[in-house]
Amino acid sequence: xxxxxxxxxxxxxxxxxxxxxxxxxxxxxxxxxxxxxxxxxxxxxxxxxxxxxxxxxxxxxxxxxxxxxxxxxxxxxxx
Ligand SMILES: NC(=O)c1ccc[n+]([C@@H]2O[C@H](COP(=O)([O-])OP(=O)(O)OC[C@H]3O[C@@H](n4cnc5c(N)ncnc54)[C@H](O)[C@@H]3O)[C@@H](O)[C@H]2O)c1
Numbered sequence: 187x188x189x190x191x192x193x194x195x196x197x198x199x200x201x202x203x204x205x206x207x208x209x210x211x212x213x214x215x216x217x218x219x220x221x222x223x224x225x226x227x228x229x230x231x232x233x234x235x236x237x238x239x240x241x242x243x244x245x246x247x248x249x250x251x252x253x254x255x256x257x258x259x260x261x262x263x264x265x
Pocket of ligand 1: 203208
């Protein structure tokens with residue numbers, strides 16, 4: 187049953203991942219095996235450190251996603 191939710195080898199970009207629902211989703215995806223890109227206008231280390239401690243790769247990008255050029259930058263950095 188667990189293999190249905192195995193995200194090993196996948197990368198998830200989680201917007202608003204520093205706090206609240208985004209944080210919970212980022213940690214949940216990491217627990218399922220995904221590497222995570224946290225994108226948020228707020229800097230913060232807690233979500234980043236939680237994911238790192240799960241043994242997943244994690245990249246934190248602090249930027250304003252209301253600007254199109256920043257969205258393109260996030261995708262480019264992720265790739
Ligand atoms: N449909 C529903 O039932 C439901 C229920 C709860 C929350 N929501 C929505 O889900 C979203 C998340 O809710 P939450 O409670 O976790 O909110 P939150 O305010 O705790 O988290 C939002 C995150 O987005 C970040 N953010 C805001 N503007 C940004 C920007 N321009 N660029 C990058 N990051 C930005 C904030 O810094 C914050 O970390 C909200 O939009 C909320 O309205 C929907």
